[in-house]
Each structure stands twice: as structure tokens, then as C-alpha cells.
Amino acid sequence: MTTVNWWKTLRAVPSWVYPATLGVFLLVLPALQPGYSVTRQVELTLILALIVSGLNLSLGYAGQLAIGQVAMYAAGAYTAGIIAVAGVTDILVQLLAAGLAALVVGIVTGIPGLRLGSWSLAMTSFFLVLLVPDIVSIFEEHTGGQLGLSGIPGATLLGFELTPTHFYLTVVTVTILWFAAFRNIIASRHGIAFQVLKQSPVLASSVGMSVFRVKLSGYATGAIPAGLAGALFANLDLFVSLEAFGFHVATGALAASILGGSVSVYGAVLGAAVVEYASSQSDSFQEYSLVFFGLFLLIGGVLMSGGVAGVARTFVARLDRAAGLAGRGPSKAGDGEAIHRIEGGLLDATGVSKAFGGNQVLTDVSLRAEPGRVTALIGPNGSGKTTLLNLVCGYYRRDAGEITLDGTPIRTAATHRIARLGVARTFQTPLIPPGITVRDVVASGRYTVEGTSFAGAILRTPRFRAIQRRDRQRADEMLRLVGLEDVADTEAATLPLGMRRMLEVARALVAEPKVLLLDEAASGLDEGEVETLAGVIRRIRDAGCTIILVEHNFGLVLSLADEIVVLARGSVLASGTPSDIANDPRVRDEYLGASDADVRPDDSVTEPAARQETP
Incomplete structure (x- = not known):
């Protein structure tokens, strides 16, 4: 089989198959008896990946300059630990409570920061991380203060106590479900809205998006996986201390995001794996962690624009062109394409x-x-x-x-x-906006025409699918009108100026x-x-x-x-x-x-x- 045919065969496989295969492998890993150190390494990596995914969503996709995920992580961990000590040991209840606690922290801290602007949000989230020790000390009676929260009972599920293997499977399952939800959000009109907002608030408002609401939804949604990670961390060693929520953890999460690719769903897993593996190899890394994280930031942000995921996308695009899978050139504008009657206004x-x-x-x-x-x-x-x-x-x-x-x-x-x-x-x-297709750019103009919820996007409800079909149908009609239907699946930002101007007309119409x-x-x-x-x-x-x-x-x-x-x-x-x-x-x-x-x-x-x- 030639290289071209081999690549076409791989590209014919749905993209979700590859992460699903990794998920299945992690689920069956205990059967291979890898040992406690390996399973613990996987658990810590997946917990960090949850934190990084929230950072990718709010910073990478929505463009909100914030590093407050560690504070949401702490909120989830202490919430789960406190209710466990109080007798609520069911892991599902703890996950729900931790996710809600992180969401509340995200909303409360996001509202003032987002109102004031991106740098204000950055400062708000930075000081939020610094405030964690003070908040823990204020509620020392419940949190254990500087000594940490100990005496957390083992987690249960529907009344059954979780063994170490069961807990490992819980960590993997929660991570798989979140990343599936994350992927569905980014692949929906909400994900496109985040990227439109990141490109330009002026552009977002011109297509009817409330800039503040889209910003807040991106920032607050990114807090949820950090809360889930906190609940899992609290049940990993049954002990929660302030050392787990320091500034070095925030820097490590940021380094993992940039290294793996902040504008990437699964790059969060890769970045987390690299950072966690490096952290576990020597005491020297722990001592000079900020230096190493700085190197990761340079490698991912400067030497590899877009991180490992960005390099991979560039490589895939080259192979696509070599295999003849790239989009064709523009076609002639559809002179016979019918336009629905438009009720103009005076x-x-x-x-x-x-x-x-x-x-x-x-x-x-x-x-x-x-x-x-x-x-x-x-x-x-x-x-x-x-x-x-x-x-x-x-x-x-x-x-x-x-x-x-x-x-x-x-x-x-x-x-x-x-x-x-x-x-x-x-x-x-x-x-x-960079990174999205011509069709999605046009479809973003319909964001407020028909509303869908985040839950609908995650669960792919019938209403969501119907609206998605209408978005695609109307976008394709507009692309035929301006002669761009043959490049509908091409990354829009790579088009020449003339085609981008026609694309803007299609989006506006x-x-x-x-x-x-x-x-x-x-x-x-x-x-x-x-x-x-x-x-x-x-x-x-x-x-x-x-x-x-x-x-x-x-x-x-x-x-x-x-x-x-x-x-x-x-x-x-x-x-x-x-x-x-x-x-x-x-x-x-x-x-x-x-x-x-x-x-x-x-x-x-x-x-x-x-x-x-x-x-």
C-alpha cells in the first residue's frame, strides 16, 4: 500500500476512534497488572489533565486570560473532603458537589474580572490562587488549616466501598466522560462562539453574541473539570493539604496546556502526561519546578507554535495536501442559487x-x-x-x-x-477566527437565530442535531451564493483576501x-x-x-x-x-x-x- 493510500485509509477513520481507543486501553490496564506505581501515575496524570482541559477551554478556546483553575481545584477537593468527613462518601455525590462548588467559584470570581477586562480577570484569578491558604485558614475548623484535612473515609458507590482498582476505574471513567463532553462542546456552535469571541469581541457582538455572557460561560464551564479533579484527588490519598494547591501547580497546569496545545481537546492529556511524568522522576525537578515549567512554556509556545497539537495539525495538513484531500479552489458564484425572500427594514x-x-x-x-x-x-x-x-x-x-x-x-x-x-x-x-472551517465561520452568524443549551450540545439531543443541520444547510446555501462551497471544509483563515471578504458577506447574510x-x-x-x-x-x-x-x-x-x-x-x-x-x-x-x-x-x-x- 502506497503512503498516499495508507494516509487516506487513516483519514477515513472517524477522529473520535483514536481517543476512544486510548480510553479503552486505560480501562483494561488493571487486567495487565502493571503495579501500583503505574496506576497511580495514570491517576495523577488524568487528574492534572482535567485541570488542564478547563484551562484549554477558558484560555485556549475562549481566550480568557486566567489561571484560576487551581483555586477551583482546591474548592472541589475541600468540598469533597468535608462532606466525606460529614458522612457523605458516595463518589457521585462528591463529584456533583465539587463540580458545583468550582462552578460557583468560577462565576463569583469571573463576573467582576470579566466586566473589567481580560487583564483584570488575569489579576483576579492570580490573587484567587494566592488567597487559597487564607481561605483555608479562615475555615480551619472544617478544612484542617495548615495541617491539612485528614480522616477522609474511603469513597463508596451506591453503598459499595471502592477498592483501589475500582477507584482507578472511576478516575478513568470520569475523565473519559468529561473529555467526551469537552469535545462535544468545542465541536458545537458554542465552541465556535468561543473562538469567534477570542478572535474579536467586536466580531462576536456583530453576529448577536453577548460578549459578557459568552466570556462568562467559557470561564465558568472551564472551572467544572477542575472541581471534578479536586474530588478525585481528595479520595486518592484521603488527605488534602495546601501544598497541592500552590502557585507551582498553577504554573505546571499552564505549562501542560501550552506544551500540549491550548487550542486542543486531547492536547491536555499529552501535556499533563509530560508534566506529571517529569515531576515524578526526581526531587531536583520538584525543587526547580518553576524553571522546568518555564522551559516547557518556551518549547510549547515559541519553538512549537500551538504546542504538540499545533505541530500535529500542520503535519496532518501537509499529508492531506500530498494525498489530495485538501479543499479545492473557489467555484463560480452560484448565479442560479435562490435566496430566500428577506424582509428588509427601513x-x-x-x-x-x-x-x-x-x-x-x-x-x-x-x-x-x-x-x-x-x-x-x-x-x-x-x-x-x-x-x-x-x-x-x-x-x-x-x-x-x-x-x-x-x-x-x-x-x-x-x-x-x-x-x-x-x-x-x-x-x-x-x-x-483561525482554526475553524469556512462552513463554521458562516454558521457562526446563526448563533442567536436559534438557541441551544450546553447540555443539548454535550448530549447531542434531537433539538441540537436539528439546529446543527439547519446551520449547515443555511451555511452551504450562502457559500454557494458567494462561490465558496468547494472550500467549505478548508480552514477559513488560510483563504486569500478576496475569498475572506466574500466569506464575511456570507456570514453577515x-x-x-x-x-x-x-x-x-x-x-x-x-x-x-x-x-x-x-x-x-x-x-x-x-x-x-x-x-x-x-x-x-x-x-x-x-x-x-x-x-x-x-x-x-x-x-x-x-x-x-x-x-x-x-x-x-x-x-x-x-x-x-x-x-x-x-x-x-x-x-x-x-x-x-x-x-x-x-x-
Whole structure:
């Protein structure tokens, strides 16, 4: 069998088979009689892997800069130990209580930190780790204080006492179940939402996501496996002491995350295995653990970008290309692809003004965009075009004036709420999260259209599967519309600029918005790509959507727009039909830098759409 055929055979195997095989091996390991030292090493590795997985979820995927998992780990351990001493020895009850305790700690500490910003969260979580000894001392009567919590009775399961082998199987089973849940979360729309948020909070809010809620859900969910790890640790030696929750443990978990790959589900196991094995080999490692962990961070974060998992993904991508499994190039935009009727909205901006400090960016600007029409907003750089779009979307608060959508005032609503009202947009620089496919990027635009719970994602309920199918179906329709269906399974961030701009249009359109704001969507496109974009915009307009087009390509604007508003120095210079604007001497002088002698009255109206003219 050739190398190519061998690789195709391996890639045909579902990806979940490989971790499942490892899980089965760990479950049958006691039958091989490996000895106590080996099984204990596995238990400690899996406990650390649970902590690291929570860090991967909150930091690697959701992008929340925090190292507070050790505090959640301590909360789970002491909670399990305390209720065990009180007589509740059932391991299932302890796991539930420990997980809830860690979740509460995550929510209570996450709310203020996330409100203030990422660095505030980092400091909050750092001090949380430092506060663990003080909190333990305050409740010394229950926790044992500096002496540790001893006298923990052996765990039971449904009334039966767990032998060492049974407890080992419990640790493995809990870890398998958590990682299955972790994988299902990351492979769901919630996992995609985390990565969208990590790429840009602005992007997340533009597709209707509540930035704070998504941040908090990522941070708090990452606390749960640390709590489970704490409950298992408390029952491992039936003793809990502060030494297990020091700063070196937090650093070790971070090193394991970076080394294995923080944007990886199963990289947490690999990183934990390396760190735990190294820690158990000599007393010197324990003494200089921070130095060694620093080396692991350098190796995983600098020498191997993305850790071992990142290296593996790069290697797999090369083999895929060699075997011809990589995505094909873009196809022609689907000229015959039907677009569902879109109920456009009437957007009306009246007397809008905005200043930043002493700089007056917009002064008494009015604009009316109607359904089924393209309203173009043009003007020189710095004239306030993008600022006006940002005011519509809620990124800025206007100083004066009113903006309404279908007669309903858009006052100071949060950006994500305005998006949910039906306002979608693209950006001057395409915002495309790395590590996810083209299809998933488009599907992320439907995150708030139909809601699913984390429990539904974990358990793959019928409702979740139905919504997932609709997400995929609508995403594929939009990809056919913009001619990207043949690269649907390609990593989106690797696409060239022109394709990424078309991808942003597809993402903005997938939720069928009332108003679509296109901010210089043709910038950097070649002639063929501009023609494709123009065709897509016409079909979106004909479907009934309200389109506001900010664009420097004057030929494209004249070929597409039904109404043009010209801004100059923050004020409306002129407005009217393309013919009116093309023949307005003030526009030629201000926007095109041409005089009456340079431009014949009708030249601009008939010039090719692909011609790029800069102000």
C-alpha cells in the first residue's frame, strides 16, 4: 500500500476512534497488572489533565486570560473532603458537589474580572490562587488549616466501598466522560462562539453574541473539570493539604496546556502526561519546578507554535495536501442559487453628530436606506463613513440625532442587541477566527437565530442535531451564493483576501438581516472578484434586503447604488441618484479631484464596475 493510500485509509477513520481507543486501553490496564506505581501515575496524570482541559477551554478556546483553575481545584477537593468527613462518601455525590462548588467559584470570581477586562480577570484569578491558604485558614475548623484535612473515609458507590482498582476505574471513567463532553462542546456552535469571541469581541457582538455572557460561560464551564479533579484527588490519598494547591501547580497546569496545545481537546492529556511524568522522576525537578515549567512554556509556545497539537495539525495538513484531500479552489458564484425572500427594514438616520474629544467627525448627518435598495455612502478618507456605520451598530454612542429601524429608535442598545434586531455588517479588515472551517465561520452568524443549551450540545439531543443541520444547510446555501462551497471544509483563515471578504458577506447574510452594512467589501479585490461581489450584492438587494454600501470604488458604486450619499469633512455634501452624483461638480471636485474639463457628464455612469478610483 502506497503512503498516499495508507494516509487516506487513516483519514477515513472517524477522529473520535483514536481517543476512544486510548480510553479503552486505560480501562483494561488493571487486567495487565502493571503495579501500583503505574496506576497511580495514570491517576495523577488524568487528574492534572482535567485541570488542564478547563484551562484549554477558558484560555485556549475562549481566550480568557486566567489561571484560576487551581483555586477551583482546591474548592472541589475541600468540598469533597468535608462532606466525606460529614458522612457523605458516595463518589457521585462528591463529584456533583465539587463540580458545583468550582462552578460557583468560577462565576463569583469571573463576573467582576470579566466586566473589567481580560487583564483584570488575569489579576483576579492570580490573587484567587494566592488567597487559597487564607481561605483555608479562615475555615480551619472544617478544612484542617495548615495541617491539612485528614480522616477522609474511603469513597463508596451506591453503598459499595471502592477498592483501589475500582477507584482507578472511576478516575478513568470520569475523565473519559468529561473529555467526551469537552469535545462535544468545542465541536458545537458554542465552541465556535468561543473562538469567534477570542478572535474579536467586536466580531462576536456583530453576529448577536453577548460578549459578557459568552466570556462568562467559557470561564465558568472551564472551572467544572477542575472541581471534578479536586474530588478525585481528595479520595486518592484521603488527605488534602495546601501544598497541592500552590502557585507551582498553577504554573505546571499552564505549562501542560501550552506544551500540549491550548487550542486542543486531547492536547491536555499529552501535556499533563509530560508534566506529571517529569515531576515524578526526581526531587531536583520538584525543587526547580518553576524553571522546568518555564522551559516547557518556551518549547510549547515559541519553538512549537500551538504546542504538540499545533505541530500535529500542520503535519496532518501537509499529508492531506500530498494525498489530495485538501479543499479545492473557489467555484463560480452560484448565479442560479435562490435566496430566500428577506424582509428588509427601513433604516433612518436623522441629524446624527459625533465628536471624539475636540475632533468633530460627523455633523448633522442624515441618511435613509430603504428595503430592496442599495444606498451607497461615499467620501474621502476621514469623512466619517465608517463612524456612521459604527453608530448604527452601537459601537459608538452618538452625541446628537436619532437612528431608527422600521420606526423603532435605536438608542443606546448593546451592540449584540442591535445585531439581533436585524443589523449585520462586514469590516474593512476581514475578521476571520483561525482554526475553524469556512462552513463554521458562516454558521457562526446563526448563533442567536436559534438557541441551544450546553447540555443539548454535550448530549447531542434531537433539538441540537436539528439546529446543527439547519446551520449547515443555511451555511452551504450562502457559500454557494458567494462561490465558496468547494472550500467549505478548508480552514477559513488560510483563504486569500478576496475569498475572506466574500466569506464575511456570507456570514453577515446567513441570519437574513433586515439591514446589511458593507464596509469597503471590494477593497483589495481583483477585477473578477469585484464582478462576483457586484452580482452577489444585486441578488441580495433583489431578495429584499436593505443594503448600505461604503465603498471607494466609484465605478462599482455607480453600477450598484440606487441612492448615493456623499460625505465630506463629516457632513453630507450631496445625495441623489448615481446620475445626479456623477454629474455633480462638487462631488467631482471633493471626491474625485476632477474638474468639469476632466470628466464628461456621462462618463462615470458607464465605466466598468471593476475600475478602482481612489479619492
